Amino acid sequence: MPQNPNWTDRPYHRHWLIQQADALFDFFQQPSINPAGGFYELTDDGKPQTWLNGLRQIHVTTRMVHCFSIGSLLGRPGSDEIVDHGLSYIWEKHRDAEHGGYIWSLDNTGLKDTSKQAYGNAFVLLAASSAKVAGRPMADQILADITEVINTRFWEEANGAVTEEFNRDWSPISNYRGQNSNMHLTEALMAAFEATGDRSYLDKAERIADLIINRNARKLGWRVAEHFDSNWVLDEGYRGADMFRPAGTTPGHWLEWARLCLQLWVLGGKKIDWLREAAQGLFKASIELGWDSSRGGFYYTLDWQNQPALKQKLWWPVSEAIGAATFLKAHVGGDYYEDWYRRLWDFAANHLIDIDNGGWHPELTEDLKVGSSLFEGKPDIYHALQACLIPLFPAEGSLTRSIVESGGRI
Numbered sequence: 001m002p003q004n005p006n007w008t009d010r011p012y013h014r015h016w017l018i019q020q021a022d023a024l025f026d027f028f029q030q031p032s033i034n035p036a037g038g039f040y041e042l043t044d045d046g047k048p049q050t051w052l053n054g055l056r057q058i059h060v061t062t063r064m065v066h067c068f069s070i071g072s073l074l075g076r077p078g079s080d081e082i083v084d085h086g087l088s089y090i091w092e093k094h095r096d097a098e099h100g101g102y103i104w105s106l107d108n109t110g111l112k113d114t115s116k117q118a119y120g121n122a123f124v125l126l127a128a129s130s131a132k133v134a135g136r137p138m139a140d141q142i143l144a145d146i147t148e149v150i151n152t153r154f155w156e157e158a159n160g161a162v163t164e165e166f167n168r169d170w171s172p173i174s175n176y177r178g179q180n181s182n183m184h185l186t187e188a189l190m191a192a193f194e195a196t197g198d199r200s201y202l203d204k205a206e207r208i209a210d211l212i213i214n215r216n217a218r219k220l221g222w223r224v225a226e227h228f229d230s231n232w233v234l235d236e237g238y239r240g241a242d243m244f245r246p247a248g249t250t251p252g253h254w255l256e257w258a259r260l261c262l263q264l265w266v267l268g269g270k271k272i273d274w275l276r277e278a279a280q281g282l283f284k285a286s287i288e289l290g291w292d293s294s295r296g297g298f299y300y301t302l303d304w305q306n307q308p309a310l311k312q313k314l315w316w317p318v319s320e321a322i323g324a325a326t327f328l329k330a331h332v333g334g335d336y337y338e339d340w341y342r343r344l345w346d347f348a349a350n351h352l353i354d355i356d357n358g359g360w361h362p363e364l365t366e367d368l369k370v371g372s373s374l375f376e377g378k379p380d381i382y383h384a385l386q387a388c389l390i391p392l393f394p395a396e397g398s399l400t401r402s403i404v405e406s407g408g409r410i
Contacts, residue, residue: 005329005335005338006329006338007338007341007342007345008326008329008341008391008392014391014392014410017388017389017391017392018388018392018410020353020388021385021388021389023358024359024360024381024384024385024388025071025076025381025385026358027042027046027358027359027378027381028042028046028064028067028359028380028381029068029078029082030078031046031047031048032048032064032082033082033085034048034054034056036054036108037056037085037088037089037092037093038054038056038060038061038085038086038089038093038106039056039060039061039064039086039089040054041055041057041060041377041379041380042359042377042378043377043378044354044357044359044377044378045357045358046357046358046359046378049376049377052107053107053108053109054106054107054108055105055106055107055112056089056093056094056105056106056107057104057105057120058090058094058102058103058104058105058117058120058121058123058124059119059120059123059380060380061086061089061090061094061127062086062090062120062123062124062126062127063123063127063380063381063382064082064086064380064381065082065083065086065087065090065127065130065131066123066126066127066130066131066382067380067381067382067385068082068083068086069083069127069130069131069133069134069136069400070130070134070385070389070399070400070403072134072135072136073133073134073400073403073404073408074403074408074410075408079134080134080136083131083134083136084136084137084138086127087127087128087131087136087138087139087142088138090102090124090127090142091138091141091142093106094106094120094124095142095145096114096116096168099168099169099170100149100153100170101116101121101149101153101166101170102116102120102121102124102146102149103115103116103120103168104116104117104120114167114168115165115166115167115168115173116153116165116166116167116168116170117164117165117181118154118162118163118164118165118178118181118182118185119178119180119181119184119244121146121149121150121154122150122162122181122184122185122187122188123184123188124142124146125143125146125147125150125185125188125189125191125192126184126187126188126191127142128142128143128146128192129143129188129191129192129194129195129196129400130191130195130398130400132195132196133191133194133195133400133401133404134400143192143195143196147192150162150185153166153170155204159177159211159232160204160207160208160210160211161177161182161207161208161211161212161232162181162182162185162208163177163230164176164177164178164181175229175230176227176228176229176230176238176240177227177228177229177230177232178226178227178228178245179212179216179224179225179226179227179228179253180226180244180245180253182208182211182212183208183212183253183256183257183260185204185205185208186205186208186209186260186264187260187398189201189202189204189205189208190202190205190260190263190264190267190397190398191398191400191401193205193267194267194397194398194400194401195400202264202267202268205264206264206268206272209257209260209261209264209275211232212224212225212257213257213261213278213282214274214278216232216234217254217257217278217282218274218278218281221281221285222254222278222281222282222284222285223249223254223285223289223302223306224249224250224253224254224257224282225249226238226245226246226248226249226250226253227240227245236304242310242374243374246300246301246309246310247301247303247309248301248302248303248304248309249301249302249303249304250300250301250302251285251286251289251290251291251298251299251301251302251317252286252290252298252300252314252316252317252320252321254282254283254285254286254290255282255283255286255298255317255320255321255323255324256320256323256324257278257279257282258278258279258280258282258283258286258324258327258328259279259320259323259324259326259327259390261275261276261278261279261282262275262276262279262324262327262328262331262395263327263395263397263398265279265331266331266395266396266397267397276331276332279324279327279328279331279332280328280332282324283321283324283325283328283337283340286298286317286321287340289302289306290302290317292308292313292366295313295366295367295368296313296347296351296368297313297318297347297351297364297368298313298314298317298318298321299311299312299313299366300312300313300314300317300374308366311365311366312363312364312365312366312371312373312374313351313363313364313365313366313368314362314363314364314374315348315352315360315361315362315363315379315383315384316362316383316384318344318347318348318352318387319348319383319384319386319387320383320387321340321344322341322344322345322348322387322390322391323386323387323390325337325338325340325341325344326341326390326391326395327390327395329341329395330394330395331395341391348360348387351364351368352364352384354378359378359384360378360384362374362375362378362379363375386399392410393406393410394406
């Protein structure tokens with residue numbers, strides 16, 4: 001058990017976290033900028049993936065805006081230019097000026113995937129909210145526009161959540177409903193509430209959390225169900241693409257929700273008691289069922305008998321577990337969360353951080369060798385950067401809010 005229960009109080013550890021965050025900023029900052037607009041995806045050694053014909057996917061564009069808005073608030077030179085570059089591309093290219101909403105992807109030839117995905121539109125809300133806190137001039141118009149899109153196109157009042165996907169003309173694609181898009185919208189809604197003070201954002205976040213976690217994950221032993229029909233009835237047999245809609249359950253999302261539940265609990269004035277209970281249950285379930293106790297790392301997915309299905313060990317569940325452990329240390333306390341905080345960073349330092357090329361390895365095999373079955377090159381900066389920075393600030397809200405309220409002091 002830890003002799004000192006607070007690594008995050010130790011100057012050396014805090015300095016190490018800053019170094020890791022700087023290394024991520026350095027890796028992504030200049031090579032990612034596409035002079036024609038938007039951002040390149042990067043190779044393992046941090047070069048633009050030019051063979052993708054300039055593919056720009058909305059989650060990459062928006063996450064760069066979000067992360068470099070954080071850089072701007074920290075005082076990192078070059079960040080404002082990147083934020084403005086990304087906002088311009090969101091408004092001029094991802095935004096559908098004819099039909100409204102934000103399309104999934106473009107490449108050098110023009111429109112690529114013109115679907116309107118709740119997942120991607122949620123990240124537009126996050127990017128605009130973070131950019132607003134950073135004081136960037138285009139943020140307000142995008143925030144107003146995406147708020148209207150979510151309210152009028154995606155939000156289903158009867159269910160207290162968003163529908164999933166539309167064609168470009170807003171004709172429905174399917175009856176599918178998914179927790180992943182709603183989870184990321186919860187993150188974005190909290191950021192929008194913090195940026196504007198508008199309580200309606202927080203009300204929606206609380207309703208989504210109640211549906212996904214309190215009414216569904218609770219009865220599944222704090223396992224988060226991913227896939228539902230239009231009536232929000234669980235579809236255990238659903239199988240989509242392994243990247244965004246894999247079959248079974250995804251322990252990394254349980255960890256993501258653990259942090260989001262505590263963040264929502266804090267922002268709501270600590271009035272919804274089940275959120276704190278849920279955060280503890282989600283974290284414990286992810287450790288007991290999703291962590292490989294012999295080799296380390298979280299299995300990507302489990303089947304409904306809690307057996308590993310996709311056995312790859314990805315970087316983002318570990319990143320999200322670090323953020324969750326940080327919030328649980330702050331609001332629950334005890335050696336259990338501190339011990340796991342250390343074990344998670346041990347794993348990341350020894351297996352995920354790419355000391356030769358920079359960035360983090362996105363994927364390891366079950367036996368912890370570098371893999372490439374799901375990812376080519378280095379994915380975006382978002383998950384790993386937040387893992388490095390969340391522990392440096394009070395666990396009282398999103399990073400942008402915490403940075404502002406602390407005056408940027410680390």
